[in-house]
Amino acid sequence: MRRWNGWGDETFNLAMPEQGQAFLADRIGNGSPLADASLESVCARVPETRLSPGPELHDLIDTRPETRVRHARGQSLADWLAMRSGEFGVFPDGVACPASNEEVRQLLAWAAKENINLVPYGGGTSVAGHINPVDNGRPVLTVAMGRMNRLLDLDPDSQIATFGAGTPGPLVESQLRAHGFTLGHFPQSFELSTIGGWVAARSSGQQSLRYGRIEQLFAGGRVETLQGTLTLPTFPASSAGPDIREMVLGSEGRLGLITEVKARLTRLPEHESFHVVFFPDWDSARTASRLLVQNRTQLSMLRLSNAVETETQLALAGHSRLIGMLERLLSLRGAGEAKCMMTFGVTGSRQQCQNALQEARRTCKAHKGVYTGTRLGDKWAAKRFTMPYFREALWQMGYAVDTLETATDWDNVDNLLGLIETNLRDGLADRQEKTHVFTHLSHFYSQGCSIYTTYVFRVGNRYEETLARWQKLKTSTSELIVANRGTISHQHGVGKDHAPFLPVEKGELGMLAIRSLCSTFDPDAILNPETLVK
């Protein structure tokens, strides 16, 4: 069953190898875990519901405390601390699980009539507070889309599939695989996040280099709004004015509820493999990565860890003999202390993969890269969706872990990366606490790339102190990002956590445009209040 107070399946646990524990203790000291609240104690604190649906809606809406607890929070670190401490704050007054467009329209009409806030809920994997209810005096109904999870149509010529918006990653892929297709959208949250959520929050997957971001995969669909049904027809491309799809992408529930997604597919590849190259220094590694994408080498994924992430990953990997041998080999070939690990994938026909691999190896070699084959790449592929479980393992040891991500142009990558890491590393110095910080680049574009930084710090002796540590790091770094040409989010969306920083990025007139759309579709601010724009 799904964990009520953390990530994923409660029967699955990642253990931290001893060597990894020692590594972290060395860097930031030993942790001391905080006590978790129990589900029972939290359920006991859920207030009476303020919803009183009539008989026609009664069966659709679940107001039991446990259901409301399980839909109250996402997966940000603030959400985690709320769930672990039991200090949830606001709970939704009920959770509706509609099974049809008709039921979604009923819920919208009811919410408009009764002045109820609606919060759309996909996989509940937001790390930016998208699905957290707020207290603005109105009752809150969370609309969980999980029953609308089927492949509704597939056009094999146009390679377009229509899905219910609540279809989670594994169900998207398994239903397509039966027909010989893949969507190819693999965010780290893949196990739980949904295709409608990907569209609503402008998600990007690990193989976006081949398949594109959700913006490129989203061909059209259906949005139920308070003004009626918005149907987005599918065209391969169009010059007929502003693209309405692009207004729905990233709308985060403010315009309406996405109920159906038409997505662009690819035939299952003949071949796929993941390869690892080590570089002796960051400059060579970053340059090689930039050239791979600017030269249009047909890779399906690319990820470049900086020296500290490389060191951390090798230390936490737990295969000490293998890693030891590897490190001796790399050291002999010039990649020592400051080495940086690049993982890349090739996907397609055998011939395409062979060509791309040759091209990539040539570029890497020209920049001092040492190619090590597919062994570590296979490990990456095997564990690609399990990283979120790591938070649990660290938590048990008294550590909190979070990530921050942005994207910027190439001329600014080193500058912004340095600012982010330094700010996080020194951010708790006034508390005499250290932070362990490391970064990778992923999602490469000719223009720039995403910067994905992980930071680990010790929990405080109380929840309040732990939250304060996180808030300081998160807020100051977010300010730094938008002040220095970074987007507030490359792949996690805005939600409530990033909303204060959005105006710097969009500017006054950009915000005016977004607000005018929100108020046109939802003049009474019924839908997902305080998300995206305050």
Added chain:
Amino acid sequence: MRRWNGWGDETFNLAMPEQGQAFLADRIGNGSPLADASLESVCARVPETRLSPGPELHDLIDTRPETRVRHARGQSLADWLAMRSGEFGVFPDGVACPASNEEVRQLLAWAAKENINLVPYGGGTSVAGHINPVDNGRPVLTVAMGRMNRLLDLDPDSQIATFGAGTPGPLVESQLRAHGFTLGHFPQSFELSTIGGWVAARSSGQQSLRYGRIEQLFAGGRVETLQGTLTLPTFPASSAGPDIREMVLGSEGRLGLITEVKARLTRLPEHESFHVVFFPDWDSARTASRLLVQNRTQLSMLRLSNAVETETQLALAGHSRLIGMLERLLSLRGAGEAKCMMTFGVTGSRQQCQNALQEARRTCKAHKGVYTGTRLGDKWAAKRFTMPYFREALWQMGYAVDTLETATDWDNVDNLLGLIETNLRDGLADRQEKTHVFTHLSHFYSQGCSIYTTYVFRVGNRYEETLARWQKLKTSTSELIVANRGTISHQHGVGKDHAPFLPVEKGELGMLAIRSLCSTFDPDAILNPETLVK
């Protein structure tokens, strides 16, 4: 000098070979040309200007009749007939040529104060009535962006160039070439159209398969609006809410005047070549084209002519000996009467081009394609921007030529293509007139492709009759397109000519979204009235 009443440079003429004349006469009968109005006679009919700029704007605004004539019309067939007959209808009251953002802001402020309609003007190449002034009682000032035509900045690492919005295609490329870069945006209007116009009307170039549409190339920039300056920052990608760039793309002057465009570049390729393959039948040809793009073969352009277009092109090419030999060879290899010509390009490193060429040849061969090398491809490349001059040659012979284009999903390509061609072919039967109709597919996507249909008909014995013939064909086919899952335009935008058909495509709520943006930025409808939305 630029032709005042048609396409391009007045010293350049395409001659129609004798064989081509015979071909057309055989298909639709001999033409009988109409008499052209003179520039002098048109200038004499230009009314007094209604503008009276104060001294601070006086030097910026040209109210001479000839200037107003030269900025009154675009390049649609209706514009052509207006220019040739001298029946222009509405002229702008003056033409401003600002050289800076500051001057654009001055013009906006003046227009708002004096209640003057502003029409932004790039290269004047619209084929959908974008830049035609309308008579709604207000004076009209056309703002020609041609003085803002410089490369303002180039970031070689991020591969981003900043251009003045009025920079035309050749100046874009020549300024970039000096630095080793290309934008790679080559619409047929390349010679005259501007980078700002491409953004405003969502243009697509002949090599969009490699470089992307203008949507992919437009990284950000600057729009002067009546509410202030809208600055679009550059990010490689972002999940931070709806993308404001996508609201500016296709806004056709309704939100503001685009003054600066930041565009994504590519290094000049090591190699580029264009190749031609003939297929014995449409089915094989269309299937091969679809697979090339769905298999992600790294082509830089792809164009597939149907049998009538293939026949017409070979007949009009004028190299009768070469073509005769080719046809005998193809006939021997199974590509006879119904043969279809595919042209494709490979661009990139030598190795990439070699790999892509191999892959493309393999796919074509598997679908009965006969590869004929680069000779015809070279001819295509040499003439790629001269097709618009053909209208002049046909006009002298008493023929009118126009094109219609759309895009649709693969499952609908044959259906829609058939409907369009049949409707055009039979459209003048009530007048006992024939139309010569042929089509190519270009701009291929995994999901579908564009359909580009050319039609030639005899002019009537009067201008009114000629216009009536065109209106009947254009209107009835446009209705058919949007009623049958086609976009009203894949690459030419909406303008005034396509505006009546847009609501079918966008739906009521899509139109609501667009209208709300327009009225937010331009509540008094000062900017380019009746364009995009009525």
